[in-house]
Amino acid sequence: MWSNNELTNILDIQYPIVQAGMAGGVTTPQLAAEVSNNGALGTIGAGYMEAADLKNTIRETKKMTDHPFAVNLFVPEKYEIDESSITESKRLLDPICKELGIESLDYSHESSKLEQHIDLLLQEGISIYSFTFGIPSPNIIARLKNKNCILIGTATTVEEAIMNEHAGMDIVVAQGSEAGGHRGTFSKPFSQAMIGTLSLVPQIVDYVKIPVVAAGGIMDARGIMAARMLGAHGVQMGTAFLTCEESGAKPQHKKAILSSSETDPILTSVFSGKPARGIRNTFISKLTPYEDTLPPYPIQNALTKPIRKAAYVQDKPEYMSLWSGQSPRLSKHITARELINGIITDTDKLLKDL
Ligand SMILES: Cc1cc2nc3c(=O)[nH]c(=O)nc-3n(C[C@H](O)[C@H](O)[C@H](O)COP(=O)(O)O)c2cc1C
DSSP: OTTOSHHHHHHTOSSSEEEOOOTTTTSOHHHHHHHHHTTSBEEEEOTTOOHHHHHHHHHHHHHHOSSOEEEEEEOOOOOOOOHHHHHHHHHHHHHHHHHHTOOOOOOOOOOOOHHHHHHHHHHTTOOEEEEESSOOOHHHHHHHHHTTOEEEEEESSHHHHHHHHHHTOSEEEEEOTTOSEEOOOOSSOGGGGOOOHHHHHHHHHHHOSSOEEEESSOOSHHHHHHHHHTTOSEEEESHHHHTSTTOOSOHHHHHHHHTOOTTSEEEEOTTTSSOEEEEOOHHHHHHGGGGGGSOOTTHHHHHHHHHHHHHHHTTOGGGSOOBOOSOGGGOOOOOHHHHHHHHHHHHHHHHHHO
């Protein structure tokens, strides 16, 4: 059976499909539970969550599924606070603030919640953890391994995949440059780590022994079969699950993906200070000329938060972050169950045709 392998055995799932942890409200308990109930691995994107919210989300998800699901967390990075770049960013954002009726912007960035979240998740009995933006500390890895948890890292280069394996990760996600949302790059300037999924996956497969999960631009049975042929054990899909009915993505976001073409998603750091792939809009056009002068993540992310929120409330998608991978034409507004069942049926058919 094409779907049964080391990855499905480790994760105790039926199909080698992982729904990406997408921070920012996309991964509702309904979405993660429905994905897990249909044989794939649901993931809660907890990167931006407060502890109370995370606890509720975990408990809600557990009420809806007895199957395993994962929680995705951000590994904190070092950054410098440069007051002049903050002042400049505020100045650039001021006309948009005026248009949206926002009085002032603040960059009150919180310290990392990673340790606190790990405590809570262990108490809640979570056993599958995925990470992006880096590798957690040896202390965190040891704590999780002590409890027999399964750890999934993210790599955008072969070097990062090897680092994940050496650190003790059980599985590594190979995030190709097609991927929607933030780049997981942590060992190099991101511009040196824009490797397409087709090139990245087989090279990572050749250099690590742990199962590899391909991510970036994969939306259907064709993508899954291609990834399997490249040696990946499975796939992680973000954009395809984002437009599902159970996803908590804002309606404007879903609509933008469903009506976009492959030329619309571009890489930009103007929303958060960290490169991410999203659909081009007025906000990106206005800020791009100043991209190199803006503060780093998470400061720029904190500064633009009220803008993104007000833009949603006032139905102005031109100022929202509309993260998407490079295959938006393949997106569908269906249930997670329909998406997974369709993929399985089509994969069986593809194999027969071959
Ligand atoms: C809206 C959105 C939010 C994302 N947030 C996260 C996140 O919080 N953590 C993470 O590891 N990856 C995140 N990603 C990246 C995914 O894990 C994955 O690499 C990507 O979605 C794969 O490309 P695709 O969107 O073409 O399927 C996000 C992707 C999207 C589209």
